Amino acid sequence: MNMLKDLLKNVKDKFYDDGQEIKISELKSQVDIPDDLWLKCPKCNATLVRDDVEKENMVCTKCGYHFRISAKERIDMIADTNTFIEYDKEMHSVNPIGFDGYEQKLRKQKSISGLNEAVVTGECTINSYPCAIGAMDSKFLMGSMGSVVGEKIARLFERAIEKRLPVIIFTASGGARMQEGIISLMQMAKTSAAVKKHSEAGLLYIAVPTDPTTGGVTASFASLGDIIISEPKTLIGFAGRRVIEGTIKQKLPEEFQSAEFLLEHGFVDMIVHRKAMKNVLAKLLRYHSEKEV
Numbered sequence: 001m002n003m004l005k006d007l008l009k010n011v012k013d014k015f016y017d018d019g020q021e022i023k024i025s026e027l028k029s030q031v032d033i034p035d036d037l038w039l040k041c042p043k044c045n046a047t048l049v050r051d052d053v054e055k056e057n058m059v060c061t062k063c064g065y066h067f068r069i070s071a072k073e074r075i076d077m078i079a080d081t082n083t084f085i086e087y088d089k090e091m092h093s094v095n096p097i098g099f100d101g102y103e104q105k106l107r108k109q110k111s112i113s114g115l116n117e118a119v120v121t122g123e124c125t126i127n128s129y130p131c132a133i134g135a136m137d138s139k140f141l142m143g144s145m146g147s148v149v150g151e152k153i154a155r156l157f158e159r160a161i162e163k164r165l166p167v168i169i170f171t172a173s174g175g176a177r178m179q180e181g182i183i184s185l186m187q188m189a190k191t192s193a194a195v196k197k198h199s200e201a202g203l204l205y206i207a208v209p210t211d212p213t214t215g216g217v218t219a220s221f222a223s224l225g226d227i228i229i230s231e232p233k234t235l236i237g238f239a240g241r242r243v244i245e246g247t248i249k250q251k252l253p254e255e256f257q258s259a260e261f262l263l264e265h266g267f268v269d270m271i272v273h274r275k276a277m278k279n280v281l282a283k284l285l286r287y288h289s290e291k292e293v
Contacts (some may be wrong), residue, residue, distance in 0.1 A: 005033035022114040023084065023236035036150035041065050043233075057274045066231045066274055068211060070113070071137035074170050079124035086122040088155060093117060093148045099179040107139070111138040116175070117148045121156040123165060129289060132160040134169040138212070142174035146215050149177075150187025154222060157205075166285060171222040175215015190218035195224045204288040206281065209236045209259075209268075223267075227284060228279050230259035230268050231277070 017259060019132045039048045044064035053060065057077055058067040069077075075084055092110075118140035125134050134156050136143040153169070160167045177186040208269025209218070212235040219238055229235065237257035245252055255261045262268040272280050286292055 005042065018090055033118070039067075045085075050077045059274055061200055064232065064273075066233065068138055068172070070139055071115065071135035071170075074135040074210075075120060075122075075124070075133065077274070078126060078127060078168075078170075078281065080128065084122055085123040086120060087159065088121060088152050090116065091148050091152060093146050093180075095179075096147060096183050097179075097181045099181075105179070111142045115140050115190075117152065117241060118143045118145070119149045119152050121152050123159075124136065126168075126285060129252035129282055129285035130165055131285055132156050132163070132165045132167045134167070136170060136172045136217070138174075138198065141173045141177060143217070144174050144184075144218075145187050145215075146177035146180040146184050147187065150184075150190050153187075153191045155192040157191075157198045160203060161201045164201075164203065164290060166206065166288060167198060168206045168281060169225075170208045170210050171213045171217050172210045173213055173215065173217035174231045175217060185216065188216050191221040192224060195221050199226070204284075206284060207235055208277075211235050213236075214238065214240075228267065228269050229272050229277075229280070230262070230270075231274055232259060232271055234259040235269070236262055 001283045037050055039050050040046070040063060041054050041060040043060065044063040046060065046062040048061060053067070058066070058069050058073070059065065059124075093106055113128070115137055119136045121132070121133055121134040123130065125131070134153060136149075156169075157167060159165075178184070185287060195205060204227075205225050207222050207226045208231075211220050211233070212232055213222050214235065214237050218236060222236075231260055235257055236259060238244060239247075241256065253261065259268055259271050263271055270280075
């Protein structure tokens with residue numbers, strides 16, 4: 001915000017032309033304004049100062065829209081400082097069914113996201129309460145679930161059983177990864193079995209579907225939490241609206257597959273604003289903790 005004020009102060013004589021405000025694009029042509037200074041909200045189309053949005057945990061200061069964030073950003077917001085220990089960081093996908101161009105696509109996604117796969121897993125503390133945690137990243141092949149994503153999720157639950165830890169997973173996915181065919185679909189069964197073992201051990205699992213959570217991820221571990229929490233206006237579903245309407249030959253409600261619609265119909269237990277998420281999770285961990293912290 002201070003950067004913005006300094007810029008406007010220095011170009012005050014250029015910012016107005018006969019009393020008319022110059023457009024930001026015109027102002028940028030006259031002064032050196034960093035490209036990443038501004039953000040545009042995809043919901044209300046407001047032009048926002050990035051610093052202001054970042055202070056609000058990447059939430060629009062005008063309409064409350066929750067921007068999509070990376071797995072690392074998510075964990076940084078939730079985990080206590082310097083407590084996150086990552087699992088299976090070097091695990092990466094191969095090309096199990098010889099899908100044409102898949103290796104090149106994976107290399108590109110690694111470069112874009114800075115990750116080896118579409119999920120980051122590990123353990124941390126949240127307000128001093130220990131837990132195993134996972135966060136999916138929509139920047140990596142839209143968070144699609146292939147063999148490595150399924151394996152990392154399964155291992156997360158297995159380690160949580162060994163260490164008697166609750167599990168929290170933030171999901172964000174377009175579904176199963178088509179480049180891995182039936183192997184991708186098999187991850188639905190594997191992750192669901194891992195959740196079941198964790199539950200049979202008497203341990204807590206909190207699923208947090210974030211925008212968007214769809215397809216095979218919704219049909220497996222994203223729907224199996226003892227408690228399911230979501231952020232406002234999150235898209236949660238299996239098939240897309242057009243596919244469903246074409247199948248049932250009916251028009252679906254406008255808010256169909258939104259977190260609010262699913263809360264009303266009992267699929268989601270609560271909707272929590274991003275700024276409050278850490279404290280809400282910490283309370284739930286405290287209520288279910290086996291030890292006093």
